[in-house]
Amino acid sequence: MTSPEKALGIRIEAHRRFSKREINDWILAKISLKKGDKVLDVGCGNGKQLIPFGKTVGSSGLAFGVDVSQSLLDEAMMVAKHDRVDIQVKRCKMEQIRPCLGSMTFDVISSCFSLYYSKGVSQTVTDISNLLTDSGRFFVCGPMRGNNAELADLHQEVSDLPEDFKTHTEFMENQALPLLREGFRKVETSIFRNPIVFPDAESLLAYWRSYTLFVAGATTKFDYLVKRRFSEDGSFMTSKVVLGILALK
Numbered sequence: 001m002t003s004p005e006k007a008l009g010i011r012i013e014a015h016r017r018f019s020k021r022e023i024n025d026w027i028l029a030k031i032s033l034k035k036g037d038k039v040l041d042v043g044c045g046n047g048k049q050l051i052p053f054g055k056t057v058g059s060s061g062l063a064f065g066v067d068v069s070q071s072l073l074d075e076a077m078m079v080a081k082h083d084r085v086d087i088q089v090k091r092c093k094m095e096q097i098r099p100c101l102g103s104m105t106f107d108v109i110s111s112c113f114s115l116y117y118s119k120g121v122s123q124t125v126t127d128i129s130n131l132l133t134d135s136g137r138f139f140v141c142g143p144m145r146g147n148n149a150e151l152a153d154l155h156q157e158v159s160d161l162p163e164d165f166k167t168h169t170e171f172m173e174n175q176a177l178p179l180l181r182e183g184f185r186k187v188e189t190s191i192f193r194n195p196i197v198f199p200d201a202e203s204l205l206a207y208w209r210s211y212t213l214f215v216a217g218a219t220t221k222f223d224y225l226v227k228r229r230f231s232e233d234g235s236f237m238t239s240k241v242v243l244g245i246l247a248l249k
């Protein structure tokens, strides 16, 4: 089975190669980071957002990332060093973010495709709010209803949708949005749509195997279905639909 770290890399690479738009352009426009800002990335993974954050805030600012996976943090540091970007990282679970970061404060906190992993989301959101300066802002993004609907429909021809896929898809609207409306002064939402066109069966199968839709017992049937679909249509398009929430303290 593919490790979560390797699976993340496969999905990021598929988005880079086959999607129409770059999600970081949308995220950076939403959070309005500037030189000198202090930004925290919660669930930073291998630095997909953290490294661009570091480039934006420069050496007068601070781009700090936390993640539960040491190997992803090591990867982020390696890329940042190669690109000569200043970032700092620390291994911590978001459920322990307060003791982990002590008295640090940030102008901006961002959490992309990560907050739904918290085992106590309400407490994590309160902790994040307490890590912000008085005029700080918190940006969260993640999949929303309709995300990868075309791929989910194809998957359902051979198997039920896994629970994780359903909970992740409902999280932003059903949990994150009400919590942020309750805990922050002002909340703004926006939607990012990004078609991904897979050019061959192998690339789509690799993506599915690295995604929450993957069901090991459905592999043979799904392989057959995908190969048949490609022999008929030549390509396959699915759309990422991402909800962004900007919460002002």
Ligand SMILES: C[S@@+](CC[C@H](N)C(=O)[O-])C[C@H]1O[C@@H](n2cnc3c(N)ncnc32)[C@H](O)[C@@H]1O
Binding pocket: 008, 012, 042, 043, 044, 045, 046, 047, 048, 049, 066, 067, 068, 069, 072, 092, 093, 094, 095, 111, 112, 113, 114, 117, 118, 119
């Ligand atoms: C889907 S990845 C997103 C990474 C990055 N933000 C991106 O968009 O590429 C989710 C990340 O959350 C991290 N994660 C999962 N559970 C966590 C927890 N309890 N505390 C901190 N990080 C966690 C994973 O290790 C992974 O790097």
